[in-house]
Amino acid sequence: MMAKASTIVEVNNLTYQYTDRPVLQNLNLNVEEGAFLGLVGPNGSGKSTLIKCILGLIKPQAGKLSLFGSEVHRFDDWSKVGYVSQRANRFNAGFPATVFEVVSMGLFGQLGLFRFMKRNDRDKVMQALKTVEMDAYAKQPIGKLSGGQQQRVLIARALVSNPTLLILDEPTVGIDATSARRFYELLRKLNQDQGLTLLLVSHDVGTMTKYVTNVACLNKSIHFHGTAHEFETNPNLSSLYGYDVQHIIHEHEEIAK
């Protein structure tokens, strides 16, 4: 449909296995520039593994994976990719750092060795905090914020290097429903106003599908990839990947065959 040049993530026949159990098998997935793609799938369907492969943290046994047209292990412009992982297990809540300091980390990779934050970099940090409406908290210790606020700060950290693609792995785990909705609205705004490409992994299928433009269903491989509207109006898919996912994995494997 779209020209190849605008494909940001390209996954072809990807297989990844821990010892003898394949987690991802012959997986194909493209993420086009400007998309807001929601990735759904039951527990153990390989969502986090796929994200780790895309980020180059683990190496798949077979298949091809490209970021911005270059093979992931040769890709080196990581400032183009922002990543926000699950809040719960990521950092020690008592860590003695301010919100400002945490967001600055997003620039460290770009700055490289022997270079320090300049005034211009500090402005970037404040701008990113403004985008997520957390600029008033710049001097607060990160540990004193609520879960939702911390997650916004981590979005700011991912945004500060001005990425083209933002990957989020279960960002709303442990956050109350109101904060989660505000969070999704922020993502939608970033996608629509700034043209940021988003890849969002979430359990919270019901809420998420109201915000994303596309949905991909994953269980070892991609079983569906279409618009959010197609996903919601397809009764099989929305019930399979909807609220009660864990109980029907086996049923789904039948259908998939």
Added chain:
Amino acid sequence: MIDVFFQYDFLRNALIAGVLIGLIAPMLGVFLVVKRMSLVADALSHITLTGIAFHLLLANFFAIFSLYDPIYMGMVFAVIGSLFINQLRTVYGHFKELAIPIILSAGVGLAVIFISLADGFNTDLYSYLFGSVAAVGNNDLMTIIIIAAIVLVLLFVFYKEWFFLSFDEEQAAISGLKGKWLELLFSILVALVIAASIRIVGILLVSALMTLPVASAMQWAKSFKQMFVYAAIFGQISVLSGIFLGFHLDLAPGGVIVVFAVIILLLSLLKNKIVKVSMNRNVQNR
């Protein structure tokens, strides 16, 4: 009372060495504490003892070793120990802290064997265990100055990388930071700082100098940068009091240093308690 420290070389040496280790040990300690590796300092100080004991043993057989300071052998052992700790932390992934008792007990076990094979305990060994005001010779001082310079420069250069790595290893790796090398370099620095501090603080208490001022700093600092400032200030107060009182009252400085560090910690905790209570009162009075 203070001028005596400038009349005698050994006291002047102790004073300069104290100022330096009171600066670098707590500053490096900030990273150790936030990485939840405080006990690594303990393991490495004990393995330094193994090196020192090994040197003393060799000196019994080979005269040439008596010409050198045993602390160098201690440093070599500490660096090797830190490499082992790094490796064990990878092997035991989810049980990273297991590396510490393994290295610590291996170190003490070997040290005890070396000490028994050499002539057993002597006053020299006693000063390594508990520190001494009189132990800093000119060569020791030179070593401490060189180590302090290396540590300060590297802390400045790699501040942002180590900060990122200790906050969020995964994210740091994604931004392209070479975590493995930075971790290795950090472990080597810790080993060197411990070996340098042992002359004054002693093997048994050196880890306190890397952690207690940091624990106090946590009660005051409002940012990660401030952690270093407070840790260095508290480190200085403890070390200088240790050296002055240690000399005037003829006490092992290591003990005095740690007692002062503990007093500072208690005062810091008390201050925070008072602040909290008064804040609650203000809220209630409104």
